Amino acid sequence: xxxxxxxxxxxxxxxxxxxxxxxxxxxxxxxxxxxxxxxxxxxxxxxxxxxxxxxxxxxxxxxxxxxxxxxxxxxxxxxxxxxxxxxxxxxxxxxxxxxxxxxxxxxxxxxxxxxxxxxxxxxxxxxxxxxxxxxxxxxxxxxxxxxxxxxxxxxxxxxxxxxxxxxxxxxxxxxxxxxxxxxxxxxxxxxxxxxxxxxxxxxxxxxxxxxxxxxxxxxxxxxxxxxxxxxxxxxxxxxxxxxxxxxxxxxxxxxxxxxxxxxxxxxxxxxxxxxxxxxxxxxxxxxxxxxxxxxxxxxxxxxxxxxxxxxxxxxxxxxxxxxxxxxxxxxxxxxxxxxxxxxxxxxxxxxxxxxxxxxxxxxxxxxxxxxxxxxxxxxxxxxxxxxxxxxxxxxxxxxxxxxxxxxxxxxxxxxxxxxxxxxxxxxxxxxxxxxxxxxxxxxx
Ligand code: EPZ
Numbered sequence: 243x244x245x246x247x248x249x250x251x252x253x254x255x256x257x258x259x260x261x262x263x264x265x266x267x268x269x270x271x272x273x274x275x276x277x278x279x280x281x282x283x284x285x286x287x288x289x290x291x292x293x294x295x296x297x298x299x300x301x302x303x304x305x306x307x308x309x310x311x312x313x314x315x316x317x318x319x320x321x322x323x324x325x326x327x328x329x330x331x332x333x334x335x336x337x338x339x340x341x342x343x344x345x346x347x348x349x350x351x352x353x354x355x356x357x358x359x360x361x362x363x364x365x366x367x368x369x370x371x372x373x374x375x376x377x378x379x380x381x382x383x384x385x386x387x388x389x390x391x392x393x394x395x396x397x398x399x400x401x402x403x404x405x406x407x408x409x410x411x412x413x414x415x416x417x418x419x420x421x422x423x424x425x426x427x428x429x430x431x432x433x434x435x436x437x438x439x440x441x442x443x444x445x446x447x448x449x450x451x452x453x454x455x456x457x458x459x460x461x462x463x464x465x466x467x468x469x470x471x472x473x474x475x476x477x478x479x480x481x482x483x484x485x486x487x488x489x490x491x492x493x494x495x496x497x498x499x500x501x502x503x504x505x506x507x508x509x510x511x512x513x514x515x516x517x518x519x520x521x522x523x524x525x526x527x528x529x530x531x532x533x534x535x536x537x538x539x540x541x542x543x544x545x546x547x548x549x550x551x552x553x554x555x556x557x558x559x560x561x562x563x564x565x566x567x568x569x570x571x572x573x574x575x576x577x578x579x580x581x582x583x584x585x586x587x588x589x590x591x592x593x594x595x596x597x598x599x600x601x602x603x604x605x606x607x608x609x610x611x612x613x614x615x616x617x618x619x620x621x622x623x624x625x626x627x628x629x630x631x632x633x634x635x636x637x638x639x640x641x642x643x644x645x646x647x648x649x650x651x652x653x654x655x656x657x658x659x660x661x662x663x664x665x666x667x668x669x670x671x672x673x674x675x676x677x678x679x680x681x682x683x684x685x686x
Contacts, residue, residue, distance in 0.1 A: 245637040246661035247648060249625030251607060254492035254529075255654040261480045261498045262288040263313060263473035265643045267434040269337040270411050271441050271473065272296045275305060275317050276344035277418055278445050280468035282317040287473055289313060292642045295335040299327050303341075326353040329386070336360065339367060340408060342390055343416035346379050351391045356383065361614045363573035373400040373413035377420050397422035397461055405430040405543045410457070411438055417459035418447040426457040432544040433503045437474045444469035475523075477503040478550045479644060482619045484508075484527045485554040486651070488516040489561075489627040493528035494654060501525055506547045510555070513537050514562060536564030536601060541572050553579045553620030560588035561627060562601040570595045579617035582610040586628055604629050612636035615643045622647070626656055633661070 263286035273296070275282050287293060289309075297307050297315075304323035308316050325345070332338040336357040345352030357365065367388075371381050374390060376398040381390045397420045400413055410430040415438075417424035429435070431453050439452030445465035450458045480499045487494035488511055501508070501520040508518050508525065515534045519526040536559065541549040549572035559566040560583050570576045577597050580590040585608045589600040607630030612618030618640035625632030634640075637660070640647055648658045 247622060247634045247637045248659050248661055249622060249632045250657035251626050251628040253655055253657055254490045255487050255494050256492050257654045258495045258497055259483050259650050259654060261475045262645050264434055264476040265290060265292055267437040268293055268473050269296050270340055270438040272300060273340035273344055274415055274438060274442055276348050277465045278319050279464050279466045283470040284315045285472040287313050287315050288645050290643055290645050292335055299331045299338050322349050325351050329355040340411055343412035346390050346392050347395060347416045347419035353387050353389045356386055356388050361578055362576040369402050369406045369409035370412045373409055374416055376400045377416050395420035397424040399425045402428045407432050407435060410435055414457060414459060418442055420461040422461055424459045428455055429457045433474055441471045444471050475499045480504055481507045481551045482554050485558055486623050486626055487527045488529050489558045489623050491529040496525040498523055499525055506545055507551055510539055510547060534562040536562050536566040538567045540569040549573060550616050553617045554623050557620045557624040559599045560605060564601055566599045568597040578613040579620050582621055583624055585610055586624055606630055607632040609633045612639045615639050
């Protein structure tokens with residue numbers, strides 16, 4: 243399938259949009275369910291391709307998953323019949339690396355393909371291995387697979403050289419069933435890490451301090467409680483709609499969010515010149531009549547400005563008067579989208595981890611290609627503000643993290659549509675129900 247999104251720009255977005263559950267929290271929880279001994283229900287799970295892929299992977303391992311109404315998953319883990327996640331499934335989804343910790347804790351061994359790099363960076367796993375080895379796991383690399391074994395995990399003190407989200411999550415999940423206490427120092431503080439910790443505590447884990455630099459985990463024998471848990475709203479999806487509202491000179495109410503999680507972006511957009519009113523679980527975002535102001539931004543671990551909003555911000559800064567500077571401190575190559583913005587008339591100079599953006603009066607529609615999920619979202623934002631028609635190819639990358647993206651933008655007044663795939667395969671937009679089909683078969 244080669245789906246494309248076609249956007250006709252120049253229409254201010256107006257109206258309301260409700261935010262879905264957080265992709266990166268849901269993916270971590272769907273790996274964490276490996277630890278569960280009783281039934282689990284997870285609400286507010288976004289039905290996006292990354293979630294369907296992780297469901298395929300855990301179903302392969304023996305987890306039983308069924309979609310209930312809309313966005314609720316019913317899960318139980320009778321016994322794990324497989325210890326290995328197959329390359330064909332894992333290659334689609336880097337987050338499968340979050341199976342290492344729970345599989346080690348639950349069944350003492352696991353073999354998963356080492357996730358490859360991607361368009362934004364090498365994505366190493368040295369901090370994951372450092373932490374799991376400290377807990378007593380023996381890890382080896384063989385023919386592109388990570389093989390990990392541990393007869394009994396023992397609590398340890400682990401210092402993370404970088405507050406890696408994935409490493410924090412893997413070590414936290416493994417430590418839930420380790421003997422004794424584990425301390426993770428310089429831990430990631432992202433809201434998705436806190437959501438995972440709250441979910442695991444609902445299962446019976448004893449995790450303290452999530453959201454701070456030091457997370458303490460008291461190991462328990464098993465996670466025997468059943469739980470019904472709701473995933474937090476997706477702060478990056480919310481931020482993407484906020485950026486689109488400002489970029490098109492519109493006025494949009496973002497509903498069903500946790501404003502505190504989006505504070506870094508709210509502060510930066512206010513600096514650019516947007517007006518943002520925070521409600522309890524809403525954000526009213528609008529452009530004022532004032533011209534936009536150029537800004538400098540550095541992506542940082544939470545609570546700094548999120549790297550996953552960097553491409554979208556670059557689209558807006560491309561038409562912001564003056565010179566803006568973005569420093570990308572998380573990934574070594576997350577500026578590939580700049581080349582695509584240049585095709586639309588942007589003036590962006592990239593030097594290593596620094597992008598210098600000279601605002602131009604307008605962008606012009608062009609044929610562009612999404613190089614990663616967030617670059618794709620950024621190109622749609624650029625298409626919404628550009629003069630003329632923009633065709634974004636590689637839209638399947640966008641559907642990894644955004645559910646009903648065009649439909650919700652249409653609901654805000656955008657002129658946007660999907661281009662059906664040419665040639666074999668489903669007409670794009672049909673639910674391929676890959677993840678659903680396997681599950682249904684399994685439960686018959
Ligand atoms: C999570 O990836 C998110 N993905 C990413 O979102 C997000 O960009 C990232 O955190 C940072 O916030 C999921 O949660 C599924 P990291 P993760 O480990 O865990 C270095 C999206 O678009 N590092 O915090 O892989 C690494 O090189 C995706 O939704 C090591 O050096 O991120 C990178 O530069 C993209 N050694 C930095 O840390 C390690 O062992 C951030 O990685 C691990 C990481």
